[in-house]
Amino acid sequence: MATESQVGKGEFGASRFERVVREHALTVPLLLSGALLLAFLVRLALALGIATPWIMIDELLYSGQAKSFAEEGEFLLRDQPSFLFNKLYPAVIAPAWLADPVSTAYRLAQAINGVLMVAAAIPVYFWAKRLMSPVQALLPVALVLLMPAQIYSGMLMTENGYLLAAVLTMFLMALALERPTLIRQALVLAAIGITYFVRVQGIVLLPVYIVALGLKLVLDLRAPDGPKSLREVVRELRRYLPSAAAVLLAAVGYAAIKARQGVGLESGLGSYGGVLKVEYDLSNAWSWVIDHFAELTLSVAVIPVSALVVLLVLALRGSATTTAERAFLAVATSAFVLVVLEVGVFASRFALRIEERNMFSVSPLLFLAFSLWLFRGLPRPRVLALVAAVVPAALLLTLDLKSLLNIGILSDTFGLIPLLRLSDLIRGGIDTVEVLLWVGGLGAALAFVFLPRRVAAVALPAGVALFLVLSSYAIYGAVRDHARATLALTTPSAPSWIDEEIGTDARAAYIYGTTSDLVGEAQIMWQTEFWNRSLDEVLTVGPPEPAPLTETPVALDPGTGRIASPVPVSYAVVPSTLDLDGRLLALRPPLALYRVAPPLRLAGRLDGVYRDGWMGAEGSYTRYTPGRVRVRISRRSWRRPSPAAQVTIRAVPLGDASVATDSATWMVGTGRSRSFTLRTPKAPYQLLIQATPTFSPADYGEADTRELGAEVAVTPVP
DSSP: OOOTTOHHHHHHOOOOOHHHHHTTTTHHHHHHHHHHHHHHHHHHHHHHHOOOOOOOTTHHHHHHHHHHHHHHHSSSEEEEEOOOOOHHHHHHGGGGSSSSSSSHHHHHHHHHHHHHHHHTTHHHHHHHHTSSSSTTTTTHHHHHHHHHGGGGSSSOHHHHHHHHHHHHHHHHHHHHSSSSSSHHHHHHHHHHHHHHOOOOGGGHHHHHHHHHHHHHHHHHHHSSSSSSSSHHHHHHTTTHHHHHHHHHHHHHHHHHHHHHTTTGGGGGGGGGGGGGHHHHHHHHHHHHHHHHHHHHHTEEEEEEEEHHHHHHHHTTTTTOSHHHHHHHHHHHHHHHHHHHHHHHHHIIIISOOOOGGGGGGGGHHHHHHHEEEEEEETTOOHHHHHHHHHHHHHHHGGGGGHHHOGGGGTTTGGGGHHHHHTTSSSHHHHHHHHHHHHHHHHHHHHHHHHHOOHHHHHHHHHHHHHHHHHHHHHHHHHHHHHHHHHTSSTTTTTTHHHHHHHHSSSOOOEOOOOOOOOHHHHHHHHHHHHHHHHHEEEEESSSSSSOOOOOOOOOOTTTTOOOOSSSOOSSEEEEEEEESSSSEEEEEEEEEEEEEEESSSSSEEEEETTTTTEEEEEEEEEEEESOOOOEEEETOOOOOOOOOOOEEEEETTTOOOTTOEEEEEEEEEEEEEEOOOOOOHHHHHHHEEEEEEEGGGGGGTOOOOOBOOOOEEEEEEO
């Protein structure tokens, strides 16, 4: 019987299936093409289940640039130059915005995303073919196509372009490390530049290339066919002088340009330039780096990381038999370490959560390492295999799930979403999930070390694939539901209602900052802006929106309701708690659309009332223009028993609550409703509304913890 060290390509490299494939040359290309097509169709079907962009403001920024590039050939945001350097991804999805309406453009953009994501498996296949047989090269392709990160194809995010660009660039690195011809070196540097313009983070691939070169030379020194002396190492390094010269020339040119512009070198990072200006707490940064290593290990089911460790150590011992293997291990190891270091340090100051979406471009390399380890016959020297299995599994113990499992992970940390959903389903919550995580990590380690080779050759890849499928199922459900809930904030049945009312060639302005929930109002505004081409101006009457977007500050006179706008406005969109002095064209709570004429002015505003129409203990309605209004008080939407509340409505002059021209009092209870029309003083005036006692839905088993008095609606009396 062969020993562990003797088991290699011969035992697991040949099979009846492979012999059949050799006799039919088109089998593998057909299988690959079929897998890619099926994966695209599945991804497209799933993407169509994502109802709306929900990673805000990122998706609004990229879609806005794409729309501008498609219509005007420029990357603009609200008709102003974009501050983002990530231009290539918006350019790629821009053709989608040649279609109309927005719903069609959105779905076409998702289809383009699906092509980009699935295409990332193509360089993986050709890379794998250099390391193993064509049939075995299909395994890493399958694992890449099953990655939960593929779900990003439903979102308008640079991740869709970055995965393909980064994997292709790292493949080109490996080719250059195998044989550093001028054309291969030029392709690597060009690919790094392209990846940078897909996402600024791509600049990390330059140090990955440099470190990979050093590691490749170390592995070559240990290989039987590698250089035998320092002189041969130096001779090998000289072959990379064109790359060094090109990088040096680019660096000098870049520094000269920035000096001439009078800006710092960090400006080349765009909005991420601040990462070079702050100080980092090394202890805190290291803790975040460890968390990122642990989470990335979890996201690929642990075992691929163990496989990479085994292969690397064996290569350092001189067992990497081909230049292609050594080049791959150099690139995979360098990328795995440097990318996680970069993202972990960044997160320690700027994100304060695990940023898996900035790391998953490394996952295909881990799947390649896993497949190569299988192809080489699952080499498992006992001590090395034990260490390689235990260390990655032990990393899972460092994850503080109590602080990490929250809604903030939905957009950034897919690998933790299944744990979050599981914590809501099982007894013991997060404590039980932590135990299950540790048991799962231990099980993966034991399987890696102790499963018989013939069983492991089938069970381990099947187990990793099953893990990816189950993770994807949980993640997709969470993302789909969150997108639906986000769309429900606006008008889910007709999100492009403004375009339908005034046409896409008209121009409407959103008046922002009039509510107490500015973050919630911003989410509604961004959704409405995405779905309506005609909405392209934001007038801010209060604090700025919580995003670095172009907006026009305007002054609101609280005594007269006048809005001093420096830009002409023909159509205005406002929260439905506001009445504008103009013609109401459409009322789609929580928003309303008006046709207006200068001067821009409020007719009335309702304060102290939530978006769903409920008030707490106090609310008010201010009327700036002549006319009476009808006030409806109810608890129609509340079906459970609740303590009746006394509601008092007083009509007073604006600024003088001591004198009431009229008042009304009524007891409101569950399911009851009544309307009131009071005699009012000369405009401007206020209606002051009080309700006591209030009640909380949380006292009746609901998630809503607000203290509520009554539902309030105000309509003008004709």
